Amino acid sequence: MVEDVFKWVSPKRQQRIFRFVAPTTASQQAADPLPDYLNLLTMAFSMCGLLMKIKWCAWAAIFCSMTSYANSRSTEDARQVLSSLMLSISAVVMTYLQNPTPMSLPK
């Protein structure tokens, strides 16, 4: 009988509430470093596209920035991801402004 009563005792305790403490950035990065690597690749491709006027680099920068955005954590600064996306788009635009001819496949 006592056991039956005990079974029906609610385990909830209002006085034992602890607030949530978010995990550190280091542990999050260790869990999934892909967005950071892709961000770095985006910067590298954008610079190559802008400075050396290589079209395929500029397009690759756009793809890397989109993939980085898709894999990013919500806690990250959205400005950084958005700025890398803008940089990649500007790389494509500047490359075509300087050389409007279409891209060709390597022979």
Added chain:
Amino acid sequence: MKLASFLLFIFAFTFAQDDFAAFNGDEDDVQASDDANVEVIDDDEPVDFSEFNSGVDVGHEMMDRNDDELDPDEFENIPPSSKKSDDLKVINVNEVPNARPVKPIYTIEYGLSAVIVIYIVNYVYGRLTNGNIAADWFSAAQPFLESQFALVGDDSSQKETISSLQMTRDADHVFSIWCSGRISVNGLLATLRLNKRQDAMSAIYSTYIQPTSDRMILRFSMEKMEPLCFVLGKSSAVKDVFENYPDAATFCADKIRSADKLGLSNMSYVAETVDSLSVFDKKMCNLFASAKDSLISLHVSDSFVGPRVPDGEDTEPISKVCIFVFDMKDVQQNATQFLKIAVYFVDQLAKFNLGKEAYEKHKRRRAKQAEAQDRIRHQERQEEIARKKEETRREEYKKMFDEQDPDKQKKLEYDLNKRDLKRQNRKQKPRMSFRT
């Protein structure tokens, strides 16, 4: 070319003067008769240059007025042009193919833009799908969670501790919820780590190259538990935990053993002691057998510090945890049955006692491990000090050799030798014992 022609001209002029030397002084002999009609031929017509005030185009005949510059004899080994003006064909513009400028066709650019559009569409669809899975899970788990915890969902922006009753979107494929206010546990962090459906590349990778499935991770922060450390689950998962978590690597034995004796034939475990597996009674074994296809790993530790981090980074503070990882093949089953199994296990774990003998054994083992680690750390410190001393010595010797002034160099050498002698004497000096 002009220099050559100039030099040739000078050369010709010089010889021309010699040619005409015979006629020097004969000018007086040559006299024109009075009745001779001398016709003056003036080839050079006066040119009206006013029309060139605005400039002369390149190719104008005025630019090449002096044809003497281009002497055909100067051009050696160049065959004369065999083409005559009669051989030149007249080209008709209409007959030449592609004579007019063609509009550029951006084929590759259109293709890449289409890929971008497809990626964006996949992103929206994947994000929605993951959100729906998380919503389904929470709607199935909410009644049980509300019955067990006083706080379900903690909105950290709010100061008051009110249940938010909604999951937090950590990423487009990661959803979590914090529950607290229960006996035996300080809190439960339930995380749904789904496949990255919003990223086309990751979706293709997880479907065709390395298939992965959605996972439910239940991390219980224990209020109190016996000093235990073990990992139970699929072999690959146990190995992964053993390698990536310092507490399992430190306290658990190196060998991964089969969990046959627990009735879990396709599972393995690593444990600090065999006594720690006594928490699995018959009822528990039956419950785990019903979930063994979905259970990936169970990690119980009283000294959990989180995953391994790079050197220089801080680890998490030490805590007592019990972490379940389930494969989310069936969302409803995960949200109900497996969640209940996990909460039941945690209650049993909180009540579990190692026993006096097992506890003493465990204490001795931990003390030995701590001593061994202290010894290793001490040795490393000593090596570091010795290395620094050696570097300082090398620098001093280098300074001595580089010193230009011989007096200063001698003084430095004397100081170094004195220090070395003192060190040697200190090592050789016997220790005095004061026994009476």
